[in-house]
Amino acid sequence: MNDDKIISGKLAASVLIEDVKRETAALAARGIKPGLAVVMVGDDPASTVYVTSKGRMADDCGFLSRTYALDAKSNQAEVIELVKTLNDDDEIHGILIQLPLPAGLDAERVIQTVTPSKDVDGFSEINAGRLAIGSTGSTIVPCTPAGCALLIQQRLGADLSGKRAIVIGRSNIVGKPMAQLLLAANATVTIAHSRTADLPSLVRDADIVVAAVGRPEFVKGDWIKPGALIIDVGINRVSRGEKKALVGDVAYDECYAKASAITPVPGGVGPMTIAMLMKNTLEAARRIGR
Numbered sequence: 001m002n003d004d005k006i007i008s009g010k011l012a013a014s015v016l017i018e019d020v021k022r023e024t025a026a027l028a029a030r031g032i033k034p035g036l037a038v039v040m041v042g043d044d045p046a047s048t049v050y051v052t053s054k055g056r057m058a059d060d061c062g063f064l065s066r067t068y069a070l071d072a073k074s075n076q077a078e079v080i081e082l083v084k085t086l087n088d089d090d091e092i093h094g095i096l097i098q099l100p101l102p103a104g105l106d107a108e109r110v111i112q113t114v115t116p117s118k119d120v121d122g123f124s125e126i127n128a129g130r131l132a133i134g135s136t137g138s139t140i141v142p143c144t145p146a147g148c149a150l151l152i153q154q155r156l157g158a159d160l161s162g163k164r165a166i167v168i169g170r171s172n173i174v175g176k177p178m179a180q181l182l183l184a185a186n187a188t189v190t191i192a193h194s195r196t197a198d199l200p201s202l203v204r205d206a207d208i209v210v211a212a213v214g215r216p217e218f219v220k221g222d223w224i225k226p227g228a229l230i231i232d233v234g235i236n237r238v239s240r241g242e243k244k245a246l247v248g249d250v251a252y253d254e255c256y257a258k259a260s261a262i263t264p265v266p267g268g269v270g271p272m273t274i275a276m277l278m279k280n281t282l283e284a285a286r287r288i289g290r
Ligand SMILES: Nc1nc(=O)c2c([nH]1)NC[C@@H]1CN(c3ccc(C(=O)N[C@@H](CCC(=O)O)C(=O)O)cc3)C=[N+]21
Pocket: 050, 096, 097, 098, 099, 100, 121, 143, 144, 235, 246, 265, 266, 267, 268, 269, 270, 271, 272, 273, 274
């Protein structure tokens, strides 16, 4: 079971978490305890699971962890009010608005209410803009693409000069920031999406494939250039006969056969997302400095 073609996000995440724990203990000596607030509206079962595991991980790291579970019928003003209160709360260094928000709430407005220094998801205009202009320093990078970039770097090195990457998906949460990170690492980047023509032929040119489309087993093995590195961001719950299974956005077995390396689902990108959230919260606490 030691297949080095499989990129274990689970393992890489546990290494990151050990770092975070050590650095959190060191910050405690300066009287700083990172505080993470997760705001969830409604009771979507998948969101409940994610929020619980984020809270547990924050506790594990030695953070202050607070979860706000608001009623599904909360109105815009109530949610905004809570976010503003957290912006001003000295115990809180990171604020995460669990997505999706119920229809009827303006998610974009809620997200943009989070003060950029506490925006540990990296979704604010300031953090997205800093990433886009290649600003180093205080940018907070969205957790999922940051985790993917680290996995890519661990396999291929920090400099992707001469490599072609394709990002399938153009969301603000994954696709766009992922493309920025690949570009910053000198890759030649294509962003594909639902309106892209002849996706298979674009994928066939790519040395790095990042699939973030949200469609189960969408990327096929015969699209993959032999030796490509595949990062599967998808998490799709599907029925397999009687059973339920978790599958990614790539058809795993056939893509595995062609790839030099591939992330599994589960145990790939998911755990890296949570680890990066902890890292972003620690970093926010260190910068805020109280
Ligand atoms: N503001 C915001 N930020 C997010 O980062 C965010 C969000 N909203 N909304 C929902 C998505 C989803 N997400 C996951 C994180 C970890 C796993 C994870 O650790 N998955 C495990 C187990 C999966 C399972 O068994 O369900 C794995 O892939 O191995 C999955 C999904 C973060 N999200």
